[in-house]
Amino acid sequence: MRNPQLNSHGELQHLLTIDGLPREILAAILDTAAPFTEVAEREVKKLPLLRGKSVFNLFFENSTRTRTTFEIAAKRLSADVINLNISTSSTAKGETLLDTVDNLCAMQADMFVVRHAASGAPFLIAQHLAAMGLEHIHVINAGDGRHAHPTQGLLDMYTIRHYKKDFTGLTVAIIGDLLHSRVARSQIHALTALGVPELRVIGPKTLIPTDVAQLGVRVFHDMRAGLKDVDVVMMLRLQNERMQGALLPSPQEFFKYYGLTADKLECARPDAIVMHPGPMNRGVEIDSAVADGPHAVILPQVTFGIAVRMAVMSMLAGN
Amino acid sequence: MVMPDAERLCLALAEHLRTGLHPDTALVGIHTGGVWVAERLHAALGLKTPLGTLDVAFYRDDFSRSGLHAQLKPSDIPFDVEDRPIVIVDDVLYTGRTIRAAMNEIFDYGRPARIDLAVLIDRGGRELPVCPRWVAHALTLDPDKNLQLERSDAGVLSLRLIDA
Amino acid sequence: MKIHIKNGRLIDPAAGIDAQKDLFLAAGKVAGIGTAPDGFAANRIIDASGLVVCPGLIDLAARLREPGFEYRATLESEMAAAVAGGVTSLACPPDTDPPLDEPGLVEMLKHRARHPNFAHVYPVGALTVGLAGERLTEMAELHEAGCVAFGQAHLPVTDTRVLMRAMQYAATFDFPVWLQAQDPFLGQDGVAHDGEVATRLGLAGIPVSAETIALSTILQLARDTGVRIHVTRISSAAALDMIVAARASGIGVSCDVSVNHLHLSDADIGYFDPHANLVPPLRSGPDRDALRRGLAEGTVNALCSDHTPVDDDAKQLPFAEAEAGATGLELLLPLTLKWAAEMQLPLARALARITSDAARILGLAAGVLAPGAAADVCIFDPRGSLKVTRESLRSQGKNTPFLGRELPGRVRYTLLDGHVAYENGR
Numbered sequence: 042m043r044n045p046q047l048n049s050h051g052e053l054q055h056l057l058t059i060d061g062l063p064r065e066i067l068a069a070i071l072d073t074a075a076p077f078t079e080v081a082e083r084e085v086k087k088l089p090l091l092r093g094k095s096v097f098n099l100f101f102e103n104s105t106r107t108r109t110t111f112e113i114a115a116k117r118l119s120a121d122v123i124n125l126n127i128s129t130s131s132t133a134k135g136e137t138l139l140d141t142v143d144n145l146c147a148m149q150a151d152m153f154v155v156r157h158a159a160s161g162a163p164f165l166i167a168q169h170l171a172a173m174g175l176e177h178i179h180v181i182n183a184g185d186g187r188h189a190h191p192t193q194g195l196l197d198m199y200t201i202r203h204y205k206k207d208f209t210g211l212t213v214a215i216i217g218d219l220l221h222s223r224v225a226r227s228q229i230h231a232l233t234a235l236g237v238p239e240l241r242v243i244g245p246k247t248l249i250p251t252d253v254a255q256l257g258v259r260v261f262h263d264m265r266a267g268l269k270d271v272d273v274v275m276m277l278r279l280q281n282e283r284m285q286g287a288l289l290p291s292p293q294e295f296f297k298y299y300g301l302t303a304d305k306l307e308c309a310r311p312d313a314i315v316m317h318p319g320p321m322n323r324g325v326e327i328d329s330a331v332a333d334g335p336h337a338v339i340l341p342q343v344t345f346g347i348a349v350r351m352a353v354m355s356m357l358a359g360n
Numbered sequence: 361m362v363m364p365d366a367e368r369l370c371l372a373l374a375e376h377l378r379t380g381l382h383p384d385t386a387l388v389g390i391h392t393g394g395v396w397v398a399e400r401l402h403a404a405l406g407l408k409t410p411l412g413t414l415d416v417a418f419y420r421d422d423f424s425r426s427g428l429h430a431q432l433k434p435s436d437i438p439f440d441v442e443d444r445p446i447v448i449v450d451d452v453l454y455t456g457r458t459i460r461a462a463m464n465e466i467f468d469y470g471r472p473a474r475i476d477l478a479v480l481i482d483r484g485g486r487e488l489p490v491c492p493r494w495v496a497h498a499l500t501l502d503p504d505k506n507l508q509l510e511r512s513d514a515g516v517l518s519l520r521l522i523d524a
Numbered sequence: 525m526k527i528h529i530k531n532g533r534l535i536d537p538a539a540g541i542d543a544q545k546d547l548f549l550a551a552g553k554v555a556g557i558g559t560a561p562d563g564f565a566a567n568r569i570i571d572a573s574g575l576v577v578c579p580g581l582i583d584l585a586a587r588l589r590e591p592g593f594e595y596r597a598t599l600e601s602e603m604a605a606a607v608a609g610g611v612t613s614l615a616c617p618p619d620t621d622p623p624l625d626e627p628g629l630v631e632m633l634k635h636r637a638r639h640p641n642f643a644h645v646y647p648v649g650a651l652t653v654g655l656a657g658e659r660l661t662e663m664a665e666l667h668e669a670g671c672v673a674f675g676q677a678h679l680p681v682t683d684t685r686v687l688m689r690a691m692q693y694a695a696t697f698d699f700p701v702w703l704q705a706q707d708p709f710l711g712q713d714g715v716a717h718d719g720e721v722a723t724r725l726g727l728a729g730i731p732v733s734a735e736t737i738a739l740s741t742i743l744q745l746a747r748d749t750g751v752r753i754h755v756t757r758i759s760s761a762a763a764l765d766m767i768v769a770a771r772a773s774g775i776g777v778s779c780d781v782s783v784n785h786l787h788l789s790d791a792d793i794g795y796f797d798p799h800a801n802l803v804p805p806l807r808s809g810p811d812r813d814a815l816r817r818g819l820a821e822g823t824v825n826a827l828c829s830d831h832t833p834v835d836d837d838a839k840q841l842p843f844a845e846a847e848a849g850a851t852g853l854e855l856l857l858p859l860t861l862k863w864a865a866e867m868q869l870p871l872a873r874a875l876a877r878i879t880s881d882a883a884r885i886l887g888l889a890a891g892v893l894a895p896g897a898a899a900d901v902c903i904f905d906p907r908g909s910l911k912v913t914r915e916s917l918r919s920q921g922k923n924t925p926f927l928g929r930e931l932p933g934r935v936r937y938t939l940l941d942g943h944v945a946y947e948n949g950r
């Protein structure tokens with residue numbers, strides 16, 4: 042079965058997941074993103090690449106932040122951006138996901154940016170478009186369930202490359218709620234594809250997915266041991282509803298054992314960078330002193346995120 | 361067909377420009393060959409304003425047909441464009457589409473006082489109303505030929521004619 | 525009506541027959557094998573040269589979707605699928621809407637299913653009212669209405685005290701109890717086998733322990749109550765090991781597996797194929813291989829289609845939101861033949877799992893071709909094939925992970941009580 046995000050020439054048709062993408066395509070996206078970073082400093086922060094194209098932000102799950110970054114990226118490429126926030130309750134009233142897609146296709150959409158609570162929803166859309174003969178419409182996954190958040194994974198790679206230049210000598214640790222994290226899954230696939238030799242995940246057993254080691258990571262439950270000599274610390278967000286109950290006893294205990302503090306960060310290399318996909322829970326997964334400290338590159342991540350999304354949209358539109 | 365010597369053409373082009381420049385004039389080379397020529401001119405003319413470079417890939421009119429090209433270079437305009445005279449420098453002038461893209465891009469940085477065009481070779485075949493102010497050498501080529509500026513490892517520029 | 529089926533390869537697993545023999549049918553019964561009974565004058569001769577003649581297939585689980593889900597399938601559509609698949613008897617699970625928990629519903633279903641071209645229907649009654657796991661149904665009344673066993677489809681009885689009492693009550697009348705083993709808490713919200721595939725795809729997992737814990741409860745209560753227990757749709761190697769061990773300790777327990785779990789594993793979810801959303805979930809490759817061996821050896825007693833037609837609106841959804849289940853009546857024979865070929869099994873042994881062995885679990889004197897037995901016969905071309913497409917399926921449900929595949933075997937005739945109910949595509 043052909044990877045549904047590649048076209049018959051092996052080019053990126055949709056961006057649905059980083060899983061299975063060759064290193065060359067990932068490197069090409071990062072290379073393409075570099076010149077886009079400079080656009081933000083111009084008098085006119087706009088490029089004409091997507092002029093006349095309609096980009097639909099199709100958000101079945103609310104996320105102002107992610108939607109905004111995609112909106113800015115599309116607008117800087119001169120696209121017409123239409124935002125649709127479709128709560129799952131309204132689709133439950135009758136119209137299915139694919140009904141919605143069919144309607145928007147009839148409005149001459151060129152690109153869908155899809156956020157959905159169910160893993161795989163963007164694949165369903167891409168497969169449906171193929172079945173309808175609408176291959177010219179591109180789909181970008183802006184986060185599906187626990188499955189993938191590929192543009193976040195790519196902007197994280199851009200950030201790491203910006204600060205560390207080369208992936209092939211790095212030790213990287215991903216910390217926190219991996220079980221529910223689409224960000225972590227995209228990071229793991231990207232880091233392994235780009236040749237990171239030592240990739241660790243750290244968290245309590247309740248938050249580590251079954252058989253995750255088979256994705257190419259080493260599992261640690263002791264944060265200090267896991268942070269030893271790492272170059273890159275990637276924190277994950279802990280959702281409020283998971284902070285107490287059967288997964289974790291309390292946010293306080295989680296912070297004590299798995300929250301990133303200056304003290305624990307000393308186990309990492311002196312020049313380690315600290316990343317977080319946002320929004321942060323200060324005092325739950327990360328201490329303010331670290332979040333605002335000299336190791337943090339959390340705000341540059343946001344800036345690079347726009348350029349990476351511009352690069353992805355331009356590459357898809359051109360393929 | 362014997363191609364003229366590119367290094368000598370650069371010197372000739374610099375002499376053409378010398379008289380027509382304002383003290384604030386900035387040179388902007390178009391990637392990749394135009395940047396090499398602009399570097400030569402910038403050194404020969406001893407300009408104060410730093411050299412600008414453009415990769416017009418983001419402004420090309422054939423994007424929807426052929427997509428983004430690999431190996432994009434960042435554009436770098438290290439001066440204020442507003443009210444400044446600007447000279448776009450390119451190696452070979454052909455259809456004029458690249459120059460149109462370059463002018464569009466420059467306007468996204470600000471409103472220049474004027475824009476002129478200096479090219480090493482004008483090979484004819486224009487598809488847009490673009491006219492260079494300075495040309496080092498003019499010739500006519502068949503559409504099935506491509507004229508390329510190349511730079512050796514030692515940094516020497518030369519022109520090469522290849523089949524399109 | 526007297527029918528002479530000649531020149532076929534007759535396979536009757538129960539009698540150990542696999543030979544070129546003619547079959548003679550009269551008055552809805554098998555009248556003779558090999559040689560014609562005295563004075564037999566056929567009204568019709570069916571030439572079965574190159575074909576296999578075997579007992580009509582018996583499917584232990586086929587959802588007909590009546591009552592309640594007629595927008596998904598109707599008795600007419602699914603019965604057409606059954607005879608096209610060579611199936612002459614089928615058990616239907618109680619998860620209709622309303623569930624089969626009242627004698628009137630069962631009588632209505634039996635009445636609706638009474639048609640010469642419809643397979644014999646054997647309803648499995650609800651073990652608890654509304655399948656809610658709280659109150660016992662009127663099992664004796666339901667039995668009189670036609671229920672052959674009692675179960676919960678794939679729904680649990682969470683309260684173990686209710687489960688024990690339901691088994692005790694069923695054991696009082698020696699009614700068999702059919703249960704699927706899945707712990708409701710460990711299985712909660714899960715949609716795929718808890719393993720690397722689910723982790724990679726970000727699908728909520730159902731661990732194997734969800735099956736083994738529930739199975740342990742079922743087996744221990746079965747031992748204590750003495751009920752005749754049948755475990756439906758086992759999915760893991762660990763569950764099969766437990767069943768084998770339970771038998772060794774003297775618990776009389778049978779079990780079945782679905783055609784999907786016999787051929788597929790969680791890897792077949794691929795890129796979120798909603799057709800691979802099944803209950804129980806498709807397990808790992810080693811689990812599937814253990815089930816394939818178990819069915820060959822007979823530790824897994826029977827194979828069923830677990831036929832579950834689902835309409836496109838409920839299936840064309842993101843994986844976790846799609847309704848579970850796959851259509852299967854027409855795939856039962858082809859997938860049995862595929863398994864037999866891959867395992868290099870004698871055809872008679874493979875066919876036993878969907879004829880005589882299945883009949884034994886149902887408590888029926890069917891699935892055999894002995895003189896005097898009902899003339900339910902399947903005649904198929906073992907060298908033919910079935911391309912599974914939306915168009916080729918007669919079931920109203922077009923939902924199967926085997927869509928697009930070419931499978932071995934093609935049913936040519938299906939006879940019900942000595943009457944030709946299906947013939948060469950009609």
